[in-house]
Amino acid sequence: MRFQIQYLFKYFFKILPYLKVTIEYAGLSLLFGLIFGSILATFKLQKNKVLKYFGVVYTAIFRSVPPVVLLFLVYYGLPQLVLNLFGIDIQNEEKILYVIITISILSMVSLSEVIRSAYISIDKGQYEAAISTGLLPVQAMIRIVIPQMIYVALPSIGNIVIYLIKEGSLGFTIGLVDVFGKANSLNQNSYSNYILEIYVALALIYWFSSIILERALKLIEKRVSFGR
Amino acid sequence: MLELKNVKKSFGKNKILKGVDINVNKGDVVVILGPSGSGKTTLLRTINFLERADSGTMIFDGKTYDMKKAGKKDVNFIRKNTAFVFQNYCLFNNKTVLQNVTEGLIVGRKVPKAEAEEKARAALEKVGMLEYADYYPSKLSGGMQQRVGIARAVAVSPDIILFDEPTSALDPELVGDVLKVIKKLAKEDITMIVVTHEMSFAEDVANKVIFMADGVVVEEGTPDEIFYRPKEERTKQFLSRIIPMDNYVI
Ligand SMILES: Nc1ncnc2c1ncn2[C@@H]1O[C@H](COP(=O)(O)OP(=O)(O)O)[C@@H](O)[C@H]1O
Ligand SMILES: [Mg+2]
Numbered sequence: 152m153r154f155q156i157q158y159l160f161k162y163f164f165k166i167l168p169y170l171k172v173t174i175e176y177a178g179l180s181l182l183f184g185l186i187f188g189s190i191l192a193t194f195k196l197q198k199n200k201v202l203k204y205f206g207v208v209y210t211a212i213f214r215s216v217p218p219v220v221l222l223f224l225v226y227y228g229l230p231q232l233v234l235n236l237f238g239i240d241i242q243n244e245e246k247i248l249y250v251i252i253t254i255s256i257l258s259m260v261s262l263s264e265v266i267r268s269a270y271i272s273i274d275k276g277q278y279e280a281a282i283s284t285g286l287l288p289v290q291a292m293i294r295i296v297i298p299q300m301i302y303v304a305l306p307s308i309g310n311i312v313i314y315l316i317k318e319g320s321l322g323f324t325i326g327l328v329d330v331f332g333k334a335n336s337l338n339q340n341s342y343s344n345y346i347l348e349i350y351v352a353l354a355l356i357y358w359f360s361s362i363i364l365e366r367a368l369k370l371i372e373k374r375v376s377f378g379r
Numbered sequence: 380m381l382e383l384k385n386v387k388k389s390f391g392k393n394k395i396l397k398g399v400d401i402n403v404n405k406g407d408v409v410v411i412l413g414p415s416g417s418g419k420t421t422l423l424r425t426i427n428f429l430e431r432a433d434s435g436t437m438i439f440d441g442k443t444y445d446m447k448k449a450g451k452k453d454v455n456f457i458r459k460n461t462a463f464v465f466q467n468y469c470l471f472n473n474k475t476v477l478q479n480v481t482e483g484l485i486v487g488r489k490v491p492k493a494e495a496e497e498k499a500r501a502a503l504e505k506v507g508m509l510e511y512a513d514y515y516p517s518k519l520s521g522g523m524q525q526r527v528g529i530a531r532a533v534a535v536s537p538d539i540i541l542f543d544e545p546t547s548a549l550d551p552e553l554v555g556d557v558l559k560v561i562k563k564l565a566k567e568d569i570t571m572i573v574v575t576h577e578m579s580f581a582e583d584v585a586n587k588v589i590f591m592a593d594g595v596v597v598e599e600g601t602p603d604e605i606f607y608r609p610k611e612e613r614t615k616q617f618l619s620r621i622i623p624m625d626n627y628v629i
Contacts, residue, residue, distance in 0.1 A: 276469035283427050284531060285459040285487025294486065298473045377473045378515030 158345050162337060163352040170356060172329040176250050176322070177315045183255035184311075188262030195267050206263070213260045218318050222253045226325045250322040254315050261314075265307040269300040302375040309368045313361055330356055380405045380570060381426070381539055386435030386446060388421055395421045396432070397594040403539065403587075406568040410581040412605075413591035414617060419574045420466070422591070423541045426572075427463050428454045440538060459487060462532035464542045468524040470516040476503065476527050477512040480534045488535065502534035503527070506560045522553030529560055533569070540564070542573040576621065582606060590614045 194206035213221070226249040230242045241248075273296050281291035320331035328336065334353040338346055381403040388396040395418045403409050411419050424430035425446060426437070432446040440460065444453055471479050480499035484490040490498070503509040506526040516524055525545055532540045545561065546554040558580050565571065565584040575581060581588060581602060588605040590598045590613075598611045609615050 274467075274469070276465055276467060277471055279429050280463070280465060280469035280528075280531075281471065281482070283429060283458055283461075283463040284483030284535065285455070286483070287455070290486055294482070295471050295473065302473075375473070377517070378475075379517050 154347055155345070156348075158348040159352050162334075162345065162349045163355060165337060166330050166333050166349075166352055166356060169328060169330045169333040170360065172247060172327070172332075173316060173319060173360070176247055176254065176319045176329070177312060179251050180254040180258055180315050180319070181308075181312055183251070184258030184262045184315075185266075187255065187259045189266055191259060191263035192266040192270065195263065196270065210260050210263065213256060218253070218257060219321050219324060221256065222249065222321055222325065225249050225253045225256075246322065246325055246327040249325060250319055250327055254318050257318060258311055258315055261311050262308070265304045265311070266300070269304040270296070272303050273299050298375055299377075302372070302377070302379075305368060305372050305375070309364065312364060316357070316360065380407075380440065382438040383422075383426070383446075384436040384438075386422065386425055387433045388418075388425055388430060389433055395594050396425070399435075399591070399594070399596055401572075401589060401596065401599075403570060403572060405538075405570055407570055407586055408565045408584050409572045409587045409589060410585040410602075411572060411574045411589045411591055412576070412581065412617070413597075417591045418594045419591055420543050423463070423543050423572065423574060426541060427458060427461055429463070459535070460538045462535055462537040462540045464525070464528050464532050464540060464545050466544045467548050468516075468521070468528045470524050470527055470531075472516050474515075475512065476508060476514050476516070476519070479516070479527055480531045483531065483535045498534050499530070502530040505533060505563070506530045507556070520553060521549045522556050525549065525557050526560055529557070529564070533564065539570040539572065542571060542575070544574050544576070546575065546577060578606070578621065590617065592617070 191206050191209065194202040195210075197203050197206075216224075226246075229249065229252065230240070230244075233239050233241050277295050277299075278288075278291050281295045282288055286294065319329065322329055323332040323335055326332070330353060334349050338349050341349075381401075383399060383401050386396050386399045387394070399418075399422055401409070401422075411422070413419050421430055425432040425435070428449070435446040437444045437446050437449075437457075439457060444457070449457070471482065474482060477496065477499055480502055481492070481495040484495035484498060485492055500509060500512065503512060506529050508523060508526050508530060511519065511523065511527075516527070519527070525548075529540075529545070542561065546557050549557065554577070558577060561571075561573065562580070562584050573581075573585075585602050587599060588602050589596055590605060590609075590611070592613050598605065598609060598614045605614065606618065609618060
């Protein structure tokens with residue numbers, strides 16, 4: 152069958168609205184990943200052996216589990232766990248919740264590594280100079296150390312976000328309708344007659360998103376480059 | 380004005396400070412000399428609580444502090460009234476020169492922005508760095524960065540400034556400018572402790588020289604006494620190694 156460009160456009164615009172779902176899980180997973188990744192990174196930076204060991208073991212476990220396996224564990228296992236522990240039924244929660252939990256867990260591991268090495272890369276002297284000039288330790292972190300960590304970590308965080316978006320497309324295996332889920336269902340509805348048009352449209356959407364993401368990163372990078 | 384009594388500090392099994400006493404009066408310029416590894420940096424750091432002494436007493440502005448037990452409030456008070464100039468400058472790389480100087484005023488001391496900037500500009504003027512106010516540190520030479528480091532210390536009007544080998548990370552041709560700035564401050568009666576190996580500078584500005592070795596004060600006195608009539612063998616040895624003796628015949 153001949154490739155029909157007008158169908159490419161048609162499907163492009165049919166799939167595009169579902170980018171909202173992709174952005175939602177990528178954004179929220181990044182947020183949770185950053186929060187818990189920072190906590191995990193502080194564990195790993197501790198002198199305290201127990202916390203440090205916990206951080207290392209956690210990283211090792213979740214690095215070795217294939218993402219789709221983790222997604223199934225979260226999707227099928229978590230509702231039972233929550234039901235048994237707290238007596239709350241989350242069986243009918245929206246599917247995106249499980250995807251967000253899964254990729255948060257995954258991204259938390261890589262983000263904690265990125266955060267840890269960014270922290271190490273900032274000379275401790277600046278922190279000391281800040282507290283010795285009268286800043287409180289928390290002010291020294293927020294005003295001096297963290298902005299510089301962001302600059303160091305930004306390229307890696309960008310890569311992780313792209314990876315998050317790709318991992319999230321596994322959500323279709325539990326029936327999440329994001330751009331990938333929508334493309335699949337469009338393909339089934341049309342009996343695979345327009346399979347190429349549909350998936351080329353999908354690839355274009357992923358491609359455009361990553362271009363926009365890169366632009367956004369460049370803008371942030373400029374803001375935190377401090378004359379370098 | 381600042382008195383330390385019996386300051387001790389170990390890192391693991393290494394005893395770095397073995398009971399140091401020093402006394403600094405208002406307006407004093409105290410130079411600390413000593414071989415590397417003798418604990419000079421550690422001593423300055425315990426004054427600023429960047430390092431917590433294992434034991435010792437500090438009398439500062441008439442108040443007595445237990446250096447091991449001083450609480451957050453006391454530590455913050457002492458830090459706000461002392462300033463530290465670091466060997467490797469330690470400027471805030473994410474702030475401009477002006478912001479480096481205003482940070483301690485605006486954030487640390489709640490000085491209104493306009494007033495803080497005025498003070499910062501005056502301090503930068505003093506060290507000859509005003510025209511670089513909007514530069515980021517990464518664009519400056521080591522000597523310039525250190526002058527900004529000094530301005531940052533001066534701007535908060537501390538009771539005492541602690542200099543830890545302020546010129547030893549600099550290329551030789553940049554040392555002079557920085558020393559000139561410190562001399563200028565010394566003439567303004569700013570109280571300071573300066574760890575340095577610059578002997579002629581020490582002779583010029585110090586009114587007290589302390590020689591430290593192996594975590595203790597070996598000898599102290601006027602520059603004249605220490606450089607020309609040292610009593611202790613260790614002091615003589617140290618001086619003969621860093622200054623050709625014939626410069627110092629009496
Ligand atoms: N944080 C630290 N941990 C372990 N050892 C340290 C630490 N800081 C300094 N030391 C050791 O203390 C000794 C004295 O160091 P320092 O005070 O820097 O001497 P100086 O400034 O006179 O050269 C050195 O042997 C150094 O290795
Ligand atoms: Mg030193």
